[in-house]
Amino acid sequence: MQIKRYEVRSTQEALTKIKNDLGDDAVILSTKRLKGGKLPLLEVTAARDEDEKKISIHEASEKQKSEITIRPDFDAIRGELQDMKSLILDLRKEEPMRSELRQLKDYLVNFADVLGTWEKNLYPGAPSKIYYRLVANGVSRERAYKLVNTIDTIDSFDTTVKLLEDTITKTIPVTNKKKRKGIIAFVGPTGVGKTTTLAKLAAHYSMSEKLGVGLISADTYRIAAAEQLKTYARIMGLPIKVVSEKEEFRKALNLFSDKDLVLVDTPGKSRSDTGYTEKLRDFLNVGVPVETNLLLSVTTSRENMLDTSSRFGVVNYDNIIFTKLDEATGFGSMYDVIDHVGKPVSYLTNGQNVPSDIEEANPHRIAKLIMYQ
Ligand SMILES: Nc1nc2c(ncn2[C@@H]2O[C@H](COP(=O)(O)OP(=O)(O)OP(=O)(O)O)[C@@H](O)[C@H]2O)c(=O)[nH]1
Ligand SMILES: [Mg+2]
Structure with missing residues (x-):
């Protein structure tokens, strides 16, 4: 804005001067009669809005630049703050529980x-x-x-x-059945030791306990998985059936109806495989009791074991088997899992050797592990 002050004798004189100096768009800000002179005198102050847009900041001289005021766009900032506020409120609405x-x-x-x-x-x-x-x-x-x-x-x-x-x-609840009979399935995340544990138990019950044992591999996702169990079955001289569907599973169970014990291996899947635990539950639901064991590796974190035990909750497993005790540094997390899950522990495994590296769960032994290791 350009402001100019004039001392004139009449309004007409003021208007002419203002128009010449400031142009048609000028406005009169004030008019004041000055006292003291012989002739009447007027003080007129006029102003003109300068067209700031014509001067780009790049073209402006240093002086002009210093005169250009950078006015923050308060409306835009206010708008953005409002958006952020509603976003936060929405997020709170979405996951208040979490x-x-x-x-x-x-x-x-x-x-x-x-x-x-x-x-x-x-x-x-x-x-x-x-x-x-x-x-x-x-x-x-x-x-x-x-x-x-x-x-x-x-x-x-x-x-x-x-x-x-x-x-x-x-x-500490445990399932300490001296002689196991029936159908026993092994479930759990990848690599926890399902197949190895099954092989250890197959060897123990067929050789030491002299039970009639049949093996079923439902792990057809990886060719090597069924082969792994087939190899164990061949070495131990035990019958094995590889099944991929529920109907085949039923048929295999019928085939092994004369066995004392049928051990069922299932595939491990990563947690990103959605619907896996539900499919597993449906698969194992064959109308006859299947004692399901969830395997948890003690080498994983407490949070991981707790999360896995909850994730497999839909399978409604009966027991927990803690594996890889030989590689773990502390066993206290087993207490949290047992307390959280409230299901009995059936076995502990402590090495890769088949059939030796497995023991039946014993409450006193588990308490000692929790307290002393
Ligand atoms: N140190 C140690 N290793 C074990 C134990 N049990 C199994 N393993 C090893 O862990 C690895 C995985 O064992 P698997 O029996 O194939 O595991 P899995 O749960 O069947 O794996 P997926 O079929 O891939 O889901 C193998 O190298 C086993 O030798 C154990 O008690 N201690
Ligand atoms: Mg396996």
């Missing part, structure tokens, strides 16, 4: 930490040492705290450890 659960989890973890420290100060002896040992072994802080909280008599460290060992032993 974010709330996350908050709740963080809260619980912090809470358990605080309580752990508090407990340490309250009983500077055995319970706090046990709490930290359990956590170091892989038990979650929440469950370690709950366990330590069951100790009501404070004694020496060794006595207190023994007390807790007994408590844990009582909470």
